[in-house]
Amino acid sequence: MSEKTQLQAASDVNQVLGKALETWETEYPKIRSIRSYEEVFWSNQNLKPVEDAILETGITLEQIQSAEHRLKRFAPFFMEAFPETRSTQGLLESKIRRVESFQAELEKTPFAVPFGRLMLKLDSHLPISGSIKARGGIYEVLQHAEQLAVEAGLLTPGMSYAAFAEPRFKKFFSDYSVAVGSTGNLGLSIGIISAALGFKAQVHMSSDAKAWKKALLRQKGVEVFEYDSDYSVAVEQGRKEAEKDPKTYFVDDENSLNLFLGYAVAALRLKGQLDHLGYTPSEASPLFVYLPCGVGGGPGGVAFGLKMLFGEHVHCYFAEPTHSPCMLLGMMTDQHDAVSVQDFGLDNRTIADGLAVGRPSLFVGKVLRHLLDGVFSVTDEHMLSDLAMMADFESLRLEPSALAGISGPSWLKRDTAVYKALLKRYTPEALNQSIHLSWATGGSMVPEEVMEKDIEHGRKLYKKTL
Numbered sequence: 001m002s003e004k005t006q007l008q009a010a011s012d013v014n015q016v017l018g019k020a021l022e023t024w025e026t027e028y029p030k031i032r033s034i035r036s037y038e039e040v041f042w043s044n045q046n047l048k049p050v051e052d053a054i055l056e057t058g059i060t061l062e063q064i065q066s067a068e069h070r071l072k073r074f075a076p077f078f079m080e081a082f083p084e085t086r087s088t089q090g091l092l093e094s095k096i097r098r099v100e101s102f103q104a105e106l107e108k109t110p111f112a113v114p115f116g117r118l119m120l121k122l123d124s125h126l127p128i129s130g131s132i133k134a135r136g137g138i139y140e141v142l143q144h145a146e147q148l149a150v151e152a153g154l155l156t157p158g159m160s161y162a163a164f165a166e167p168r169f170k171k172f173f174s175d176y177s178v179a180v181g182s183t184g185n186l187g188l189s190i191g192i193i194s195a196a197l198g199f200k201a202q203v204h205m206s207s208d209a210k211a212w213k214k215a216l217l218r219q220k221g222v223e224v225f226e227y228d229s230d231y232s233v234a235v236e237q238g239r240k241e242a243e244k245d246p247k248t249y250f251v252d253d254e255n256s257l258n259l260f261l262g263y264a265v266a267a268l269r270l271k272g273q274l275d276h277l278g279y280t281p282s283e284a285s286p287l288f289v290y291l292p293c294g295v296g297g298g299p300g301g302v303a304f305g306l307k308m309l310f311g312e313h314v315h316c317y318f319a320e321p322t323h324s325p326c327m328l329l330g331m332m333t334d335q336h337d338a339v340s341v342q343d344f345g346l347d348n349r350t351i352a353d354g355l356a357v358g359r360p361s362l363f364v365g366k367v368l369r370h371l372l373d374g375v376f377s378v379t380d381e382h383m384l385s386d387l388a389m390m391a392d393f394e395s396l397r398l399e400p401s402a403l404a405g406i407s408g409p410s411w412l413k414r415d416t417a418v419y420k421a422l423l424k425r426y427t428p429e430a431l432n433q434s435i436h437l438s439w440a441t442g443g444s445m446v447p448e449e450v451m452e453k454d455i456e457h458g459r460k461l462y463k464k465t466l
């Protein structure tokens with residue numbers, strides 16, 4: 001944080017939206033713990049029947065399916081431009097996998113999984129950019145490219161999208177730019193796909209962005225702007241720059257429906273994977289999903305898609321760092337982007353760079369207001385300790401953000417009110433048949449030496465908890 005914003009945070013900290021902090025703490029007692037950087041769990045008391053809540057949003061299954069179809073149309077392009085996608089016929093998808101050894105190891109800690117099986121969704125290993133951003137970010141650029149190509153008469157009905165890998169398409173797109181603000185991974189996804197299509201790309205990076213992510217982008221010919229401030233400022237700068245040039249398209253991580261739809265496609269794909277396991281979320285075997293949350297678009301899109309497909313039998317929770325619980329504060333107070341973590345005296349400094357966001361998306365907060373089951377927070381030490389355990393017991397290498405969700409299952413019992421409510425709804429047998437799916441949102445692109453350092457650090461912390 002710059003000195004100026006630090007001073008500002010200190011002077012404004014006694015009032016938020018004209019209300020004294022003590023009043024906020026009286027109205028929302030969890031704010032006291034949040035302000036002390038403690039881990040908390042918030043359970044949403046505003047849930048509505050899923051069908052009603054979805055209708056209110058105005059977003060339809062057809063829209064998600066149409067996004068899926070667009071991704072399919074681009075499959076031949078992916079196979080041309082990114083040979084690593086040939087084994088999946090040009091689809092960008094990740095596996096789900098059980099983590100039995102990890103789950104057994106958790107038993108020795110205060111964060112044991114209370115019932116059911118723990119699984120991971122390995123978006124950490126998505127092709128092209130190695131994070132959940134390969135879903136929404138890439139999708140939105142494709143959508144834009146398709147629109148430009150159709151308008152210019154380059155793309156005609158019946159043509160294979162392999163054409164997007166041809167020099168004449170690249171030459172056409174080289175007249176246009178794509179811009180985005182990012183803590184790192186979104187910039188990486190959009191930078192890589194834009195460069196592959198021939199667009200000029202400008203990525204506005206917050207101070208959290210890791211050096212290796214910036215270096216990789218520059219190597220791909222992407223123009224990287226760095227700011228000594230947090231994500232919201234990087235986005236604002238990106239938006240301003242883009243507005244100056246009609247040929248620059250700004251990917252708006254805070255408000256984009258397209259981005260959201262791209263993420264939501266994950267739900268359709270997951271359904272296929274669960275079918276394959278012979279598992280359907282139901283009264284007899286509910287599904288619990290834990291999604292690391294930054295500004296909210298990624299986890300929001302996925303959670304929305306899952307609610308659309310599985311209705312009342314999927315329960316979705318967001319996970320945030322204790323230093324950046326923006327969605328937690330936004331949803332709990334119903335103030336969404338009108339409040340930031342800095343307003344409440346928090347520093348938005350976390351090792352989980354993908355989640356270092358101080359102000360949540362209003363769009364996502366509104367869409368999920370009656371759908372999201374809860375939000376919880378997790379310390380940096382906790383994420384690092386889980387990161388080391390995942391490396392040591394499952395040989396899985398993830399970035400810190402990707403571990404935020406893994407303590408989610410423990411809250412379902414640690415929070416006695418939640419446990420009681422669950423036992424009212426489900427039989428103990430049903431809970432034992434449940435699956436906990438922790439979304440592992442990134443990691444495969446982290447350089448070896450950075451990864452080793454985090455693992456080493458995490459091992460020390462892990463030993464302390466035993």
Ligand SMILES: *Cc1c(COP(=O)(O)O)cnc(C)c1O
Nearest residue numbers: 185294295296297298354441442
């Ligand atoms: C961006 C990101 C998230 C969260 O996505 P948002 O859309 O910002 O909420 C989670 N994990 C990783 C690794 C990310 O890069």
